[in-house]
Amino acid sequence: MQLAVRSISKVYGPEKGLFPVSFDVKVGEVVAIVGHNGAGKSTLLKMLSNWIQPDYGDITINGLNLKNRQAVVKIIGFVPEVPNLFDFFSVGYNLKLFALLFGAPLSRVDQILEEFNLLSFKKAKVRTLSKGLRQRVSIGRSLIADPAFLLLDEPTSGLDVDMTREVYRMMIQMHKVGRTILFTTHRPEEIKNLATRILAFSKGVLMFDGTPADYFQTPLYKNSSPQL
Amino acid sequence: MKNIFILLFHDFAFAIKSKSIYLVFFIPLFVFASEYLLDQSKTEPEKLKIAVVTTESGSSPIFQMLQEAGKKVEIIVAKNEAEGRQLISDHSVQAVVLGTNPPSKQLSLIVLRRDSVETLATLQLFSALQRIHEKNNPSWISEIKSLREGGLRSLTLTTWILMLVLLVGFIILPAQVAEEKEKKLILALLQTPINEKQWLISKILFGILLSLASIILLMFLSRFNPKNALASFAFLALGSYCFSAAGIFLGLLCRHQASARTLGFIFYLPLLLPSALSDFSKKLTVIAPFLPSYQFFSPLHDLFFAETSLTAMIFPMTYLMVLGSVLLGFSYLLMQKRWLMNA
Numbered sequence: 001m002q003l004a005v006r007s008i009s010k011v012y013g014p015e016k017g018l019f020p021v022s023f024d025v026k027v028g029e030v031v032a033i034v035g036h037n038g039a040g041k042s043t044l045l046k047m048l049s050n051w052i053q054p055d056y057g058d059i060t061i062n063g064l065n066l067k068n069r070q071a072v073v074k075i076i077g078f079v080p081e082v083p084n085l086f087d088f089f090s091v092g093y094n095l096k097l098f099a100l101l102f103g104a105p106l107s108r109v110d111q112i113l114e115e116f117n118l119l120s121f122k123k124a125k126v127r128t129l130s131k132g133l134r135q136r137v138s139i140g141r142s143l144i145a146d147p148a149f150l151l152l153d154e155p156t157s158g159l160d161v162d163m164t165r166e167v168y169r170m171m172i173q174m175h176k177v178g179r180t181i182l183f184t185t186h187r188p189e190e191i192k193n194l195a196t197r198i199l200a201f202s203k204g205v206l207m208f209d210g211t212p213a214d215y216f217q218t219p220l221y222k223n224s225s226p227q228l
Numbered sequence: 229m230k231n232i233f234i235l236l237f238h239d240f241a242f243a244i245k246s247k248s249i250y251l252v253f254f255i256p257l258f259v260f261a262s263e264y265l266l267d268q269s270k271t272e273p274e275k276l277k278i279a280v281v282t283t284e285s286g287s288s289p290i291f292q293m294l295q296e297a298g299k300k301v302e303i304i305v306a307k308n309e310a311e312g313r314q315l316i317s318d319h320s321v322q323a324v325v326l327g328t329n330p331p332s333k334q335l336s337l338i339v340l341r342r343d344s345v346e347t348l349a350t351l352q353l354f355s356a357l358q359r360i361h362e363k364n365n366p367s368w369i370s371e372i373k374s375l376r377e378g379g380l381r382s383l384t385l386t387t388w389i390l391m392l393v394l395l396v397g398f399i400i401l402p403a404q405v406a407e408e409k410e411k412k413l414i415l416a417l418l419q420t421p422i423n424e425k426q427w428l429i430s431k432i433l434f435g436i437l438l439s440l441a442s443i444i445l446l447m448f449l450s451r452f453n454p455k456n457a458l459a460s461f462a463f464l465a466l467g468s469y470c471f472s473a474a475g476i477f478l479g480l481l482c483r484h485q486a487s488a489r490t491l492g493f494i495f496y497l498p499l500l501l502p503s504a505l506s507d508f509s510k511k512l513t514v515i516a517p518f519l520p521s522y523q524f525f526s527p528l529h530d531l532f533f534a535e536t537s538l539t540a541m542i543f544p545m546t547y548l549m550v551l552g553s554v555l556l557g558f559s560y561l562l563m564q565k566r567w568l569m570n571a
Contacts, residue, residue: 070423073421074421078419084412086413088246093241101234101417102421
């Protein structure tokens, strides 16, 4: 299964947004999308997840255009930076609602909860959970329909060390079972530990597409902020 | 279809969890309690209570007639005018009769409000007593027929119903939709096989069912049975459709729940008051027909109390249907502008 991005762009203003970009992602790759704030990382991810529509260009998965939402909705799972869960309800309810909407068996809910060590929080209200736990629930929910592609927007943003490690463990686990992962990040250790490929953006333009090892040798990385 | 019902159940669960549903069901209970208290005060009294100020009463024939009309009136003696006024303020009597000094054939009457039902009943009583005393012919007016039948409970029922439908449409739905938009929950739902049309249909159904459920509760507590129940509920559903569509549109226009509540309230009162008060003001009767709420309120009143059929309501029905559908269409267009949802 291959993701093909062809000349997509979304312009909000001069030097703001994402300028025409094309690339392919093969099955099993873990792609880190990096760049400064406002570089276009989240815009790209939101276009891939159908949250926003590109001004121009096409995105296809195995020839299926992303505009045909119904055809691709079970193929792509998206985890936004801020988990968009139903706060009033329990963890179990959140997962069950999406299982029903996807037509997935309800046994999938317990399977996900077990997989992500969330069984003990099944009846806990989402609003009572820490940010890290919410993020785990959000990742779990995105996997309800067993999608081949998983998109994560800064999955460890604002998490403490333990929760960050837990998210890394989950991402590695998902990669092992053959899922293709694209994620945005600001953290060099995430790129080193998780990514098999880097897409680096600057001011909405794709500046680098290659392996992490090559990326860390480029002036793009060396001239970037101390964090990157 | 299955997904629409899942979302509909979810919407009800959401309204229960966010406690907004209690607001809708509180109003019928509040109305019931208020009407119960109003009934205790007997807005159309069977036996009038009239205070007579003894020091001034003298031997007027009017007082003698009052004493003799024991079945129709209960006489309470007051020492002076101040005590009589206090008795009226306490709702212990409906009127105070003051004599003149020196005694004459005419008396003064003190009432709480000149235009109240009690004052009218008191004047009718004195008129009847005067005719009996003077052995005159029967009154020129043999019967009074009113356009608006029923007591206070019936007269206010349509106002309460309008209030409920507007509450669901302009307060509850915009807040719920805006919250789903603010927390990007709509986007989460649109990551599933749900599409925009299904989401809108479930929200409209939620608005209609919530309005109808609260109206049924109100009718049950008020012991009101519409004579043409099918036509009445069809019209109620149509009105709920129109105002729910307006609420969804408002909710999608707002970025935050708080702004949706404010905007909803800005529409709520101007739609409620002119229509509900149109019977009491000539100016409002001219203005109110331009409001969509009046196209719901006035035909509903006729449907309940004048037994008008639905066929006589083609214009308001078409008006509500077209307005609701146009607003729903705009909501669909807004949902397709995903950047608005993502803002």
